[in-house]
Amino acid sequence: MRCGRVRRLLPLYVGGDLDARAARAVFDHVRACADCAALDAAFDSSRRLLGELAPPDFDEEFYAGIRRAVHAEIESKRARRHPALAALFGRRRRFALAALAAVLASSVTLTALRREPRLLDDRQTIESTAAPETTELDPVPGGAIATGPIDGKPAPHPPRAARPTLRVKRAAPRPSQPLVAIADECEPAMQKIEIQTADPSIRIIWFAPSIPAGGD
Amino acid sequence: MSSDVIRAAALHGDADVEERSGDSTSVYAGLAERARAGDAEAFDRLMVLTQRKVVATAWRMLGNREDARDAAQEAYLRAFKYLDRYDARQDFQGWLHRIVVNVCRDAARRRGSQEVAFETERDVELLESVAGSDDTEAGAIRAQERAIVARALATLSHGERAALVLRDLENRPTEEVALILGSRPVTVRSQLCSARAKIKKYCERLLAREAKR
Numbered sequence: 001m002r003c004g005r006v007r008r009l010l011p012l013y014v015g016g017d018l019d020a021r022a023a024r025a026v027f028d029h030v031r032a033c034a035d036c037a038a039l040d041a042a043f044d045s046s047r048r049l050l051g052e053l054a055p056p057d058f059d060e061e062f063y064a065g066i067r068r069a070v071h072a073e074i075e076s077k078r079a080r081r082h083p084a085l086a087a088l089f090g091r092r093r094r095f096a097l098a099a100l101a102a103v104l105a106s107s108v109t110l111t112a113l114r115r116e117p118r119l120l121d122d123r124q125t126i127e128s129t130a131a132p133e134t135t136e137l138d139p140v141p142g143g144a145i146a147t148g149p150i151d152g153k154p155a156p157h158p159p160r161a162a163r164p165t166l167r168v169k170r171a172a173p174r175p176s177q178p179l180v181a182i183a184d185e186c187e188p189a190m191q192k193i194e195i196q197t198a199d200p201s202i203r204i205i206w207f208a209p210s211i212p213a214g215g216d
Numbered sequence: 217m218s219s220d221v222i223r224a225a226a227l228h229g230d231a232d233v234e235e236r237s238g239d240s241t242s243v244y245a246g247l248a249e250r251a252r253a254g255d256a257e258a259f260d261r262l263m264v265l266t267q268r269k270v271v272a273t274a275w276r277m278l279g280n281r282e283d284a285r286d287a288a289q290e291a292y293l294r295a296f297k298y299l300d301r302y303d304a305r306q307d308f309q310g311w312l313h314r315i316v317v318n319v320c321r322d323a324a325r326r327r328g329s330q331e332v333a334f335e336t337e338r339d340v341e342l343l344e345s346v347a348g349s350d351d352t353e354a355g356a357i358r359a360q361e362r363a364i365v366a367r368a369l370a371t372l373s374h375g376e377r378a379a380l381v382l383r384d385l386e387n388r389p390t391e392e393v394a395l396i397l398g399s400r401p402v403t404v405r406s407q408l409c410s411a412r413a414k415i416k417k418y419c420e421r422l423l424a425r426e427a428k429r
Contacts, residue, residue, distance in 0.1 A: 011412040015383065017390060017405055046416040049365040050384060052358065055275040055284070063267045066285060067260060070292045074256075 001025045006036050014043040244308035252299045263292055266309060269386070270316050276381045277320035279370060287323050291316045307392075313382070314396045321374050361423075368418035376411035379404050384412075 006029045012018050013026045030040050195204040244265070250258035270291060275284035294315050295302075302311055369377060375397070382393045383404070390408075394401045 008409075011409040011416075012405060015408060015412065017383075017408060042420060043412065043416050046365075046368075046419040047384065047412070049361050049419055050369075050380075050415060052362055053276070053365050053369065053385065055272045056281065058271060058281070062281075062285070063264075063271070066267065066271070066288050066292070067263050069289050070263065070296070071256065071260070073289075073293055074296060 001029045003029075003033060003036055006030065006033070007039060010036070010039055010043055014040065014047055241307060245304040248299060248302055248308055249304065251296070252302075259296060262295075262308075266312055269309070270312065273313060273316050273381060273386065274320055276369075276385055277317070277377060278323060279366065283323060287316065287319045290323075291319045294319065310392055310396055314398065317378050317382075317396060321378075324374060364419055364422045365415070367422070368415045371418065372411050372414060375399075376407045376414070379407040380411040380415070383408055 006026055009018060009022060009026050013023060016023075018026065030036050189210055191208045191210045193206040193208060195206065197204065244262065247258045247262045247265075251262060267288070271284050271288050274287040274291070275281070278284055278287060291312070295312055298315075302308065369380070372380065378397055379393060382388050382396060383390060388396070390401050390404050394404045397404065
């Protein structure tokens, strides 16, 4: 082992902090090298001096004073807390109770939040039944209001004066009905055609001039 | 050694008997358990059994009697507060000394200086003022050497000083020192290497200066 490495290991060697193999190698080198031996002696000397650094001899009263102060501080901390609570609830119990209270509070909050949508649903139901809006296309004599071509012919446009008012009927879904119903409830010259769309709440009512039999 | 003798030793504060018995872990663990349950006498007994070592460590870390006393009190208060965190399987004294080292570190930080003023320098001044016999002269030389070492120790960082105090002055194994300091054995060895080298260099310089006078 070289001097450089020995000098780096000497601080650990003097304290017995090297493994057996390294300690043996350092020992063999120190025996053979005067410089490293002097360094080893210097470390020994400083360790000897360090060993003489002993604390003063404190008397029993010194130690008793420390214990008294510690007990007094512990008692004063206990007295500051409510004695009944301190007796009843140890630190762990208090923590457990606080955790339980937090769980209960959160479950009550969650339950309340879940109930709210039902309340909203009820309001919606009330609104939908209270004021149903209807979609009716006002009949225009001689004219028709349609949503699309019929029989390949473009739908006739209503006169400007008679713009339809659109009101949406949102009644409860009805059982399935014929898609098209033709009624003769209006004037004999007019034909009322009702078309039920796929949406049960939307129905198209169309008034068209009657086509005489045999004519186009 | 019989368990009855060990228990009697614990009750009467004879720490040496417990150390020799090799069963000190169970004694301290039993007392700690009782103290945790609120037995003030058990906690007092724990303090009696450990006070000398606690104060010695604190004094070596902080350098004077008043600071050592305050640190020991704070360490015992923290130990009482955190008794529920003590695991009976671990060494109670090692656990307590970890608290002591941390308290000393906090005290040194509050003081705001890395340099620790060891009170042994006062011894040197007192002895130098007395003229006379060889005994006094030998005593003065020893006091002077102690002062030099104390000054050298005061220049170390907290980690180096703690490692050196626990390993070289209290003769604890490196692994135990690592546990107390909350670090690894390789880190402790590195701190010891650095600390011993600094102490040696400082002592050499001061002793050489004293020799020239």
